Amino acid sequence: xxxxxxxxDLQSRVATILHAAGSSPAEAEAVASNxxxxxxxxxxxxxxxxxxxxxxxxxxxxxxxxxxxSVSLDAGSLLAMDGNRGYGQVVGxxxxxxxxxxxxxxxxxxxxxxxxHHLGRIGHFAEMAVAQGLVSIHFVNVLSRPVVAAxxxxxxxxxxxxxCIGVPLEGREPFVLDFATSRxxxxxxxxxxxxxxxxxPGTLIDEDGRPTNDPGVVVxxxxxxxxxxxxxxxxxKGSGLAIACELLGGALTGGGTxxxxxxxxxxxxxxxxAIVIDPRKLGTADAFAQEALAFVDWLREGKPAPGTxxxxxxxxxxxxxxxxxxxxxxxxxxxxxxxxxxAGRKVGVxx
Numbered sequence: 001x002x003x004x005x006x007x008x009d010l011q012s013r014v015a016t017i018l019h020a021a022g023s024s025p026a027e028a029e030a031v032a033s034n035x036x037x038x039x040x041x042x043x044x045x046x047x048x049x050x051x052x053x054x055x056x057x058x059x060x061x062x063x064x065x066x067x068x069x070s071v072s073l074d075a076g077s078l079l080a081m082d083g084n085r086g087y088g089q090v091v092g093x094x095x096x097x098x099x100x101x102x103x104x105x106x107x108x109x110x111x112x113x114x115x116x117h118h119l120g121r122i123g124h125f126a127e128m129a130v131a132q133g134l135v136s137i138h139f140v141n142v143l144s145r146p147v148v149a150a151x152x153x154x155x156x157x158x159x160x161x162x163x164c165i166g167v168p169l170e171g172r173e174p175f176v177l178d179f180a181t182s183r184x185x186x187x188x189x190x191x192x193x194x195x196x197x198x199x200x201p202g203t204l205i206d207e208d209g210r211p212t213n214d215p216g217v218v219v220x221x222x223x224x225x226x227x228x229x230x231x232x233x234x235x236x237k238g239s240g241l242a243i244a245c246e247l248l249g250g251a252l253t254g255g256g257t258x259x260x261x262x263x264x265x266x267x268x269x270x271x272x273x274a275i276v277i278d279p280r281k282l283g284t285a286d287a288f289a290q291e292a293l294a295f296v297d298w299l300r301e302g303k304p305a306p307g308t309x310x311x312x313x314x315x316x317x318x319x320x321x322x323x324x325x326x327x328x329x330x331x332x333x334x335x336x337x338x339x340x341x342x343a344g345r346k347v348g349v350x351x
Contacts, residue, residue: 042321045187062267083116107281114255123178126166141250151239154209156229161245176315181242194335
C-alpha cells in the first residue's frame, strides 16, 4: 500500500535524513521544506523522491552540505554567483534573494549561477520574484547523465533543461510558467517506473532509438548496457529551446555544458541564467498591470474547449494541488518510500 503522510510529518522525516547526512538543522529543514512543497504542488518528480539521489551524491562527495553561494562578480546589474556544489534549494534561494535586491535597487538584474547542485523546482525561484512584484525569466541546464534526444537524434545528448517565466498580476495570483524542455520531466519517468505505469506515446525512445512507452528505459540500464532517451517537446522547437538553455544556463554562466560520455555518478548540477525586472523602475508599472489583467480577462472570456472547464493559466494547477494535498496528505508510492527508507539507513536513520 502507498504511504500517505501529512506535509508536516513528511518534511520532518526527510529533514531527519538530511541532517544525518551532514546538513545543519536549518539547511535540512530548508531543503526538506522545498522538496515537500514540490510534492504539494503536484510535482512529485521534484519532491521527496529526490532524497535517495541526494544522499548518494553526498556520500560520493559531489554534493557538499552546509555550503553557501559565493559572489564571483558584482557589477551593477550583472551578478555572477558560484553555488560551490551546495544544495540547490539553498544556494539557489541565496542567489535569487541577492538578484531580487539588485532588481529593486537598479531596475533589473542579470544573474548567473554556476555549479549548483540540483535546484529542484525552478518555479520556486520565480515565485520568490513575483511575490516582490518582479518579473523573472530563467534558463537552466542539467549536468548529469544526458537523457533527452535532440531533434532527429537517436540518443540522449542533454538534460531536461527547464525554462521558467514568472509574471506578477496586480491583485491576482501570479502567472508562473515552469516546464522541462523534454516532453515530460525525467523525474516523472522515475515516478512512473516506480509505480509500474507506462509513459504516453511519443514521449520516449529506447536504447536503439525506437519509440517506446516504457519509462524504465531512462531509469535503469537496458539489456545492451545503455539507456533510452526522452524526446523534446514540440519537435524542433522544444529541442531548440533545450539547446538554448544549455548554452545560456551552462556555457554563459561558466558552469559548463555536457559533452562527454555518460557516467553513473549520482550528483546533478545546474547552471541558471536568470533575468529579474522591476516594472516600477522600468516606468511601465501602471500600463503593465492594466494590460496584463485586461489580457488575462480576455482569455477567461473565451468559450471553453469541449470537455474542459475553460482556460487555465500557468501556476493554477500547482495552487490547486497544494490546497488539495494539504488536506488529504501526500501519497508516496511503495518503491519510492522503500528507496527513501534505504537512503536513511545509509546515514544511520532507522526506518
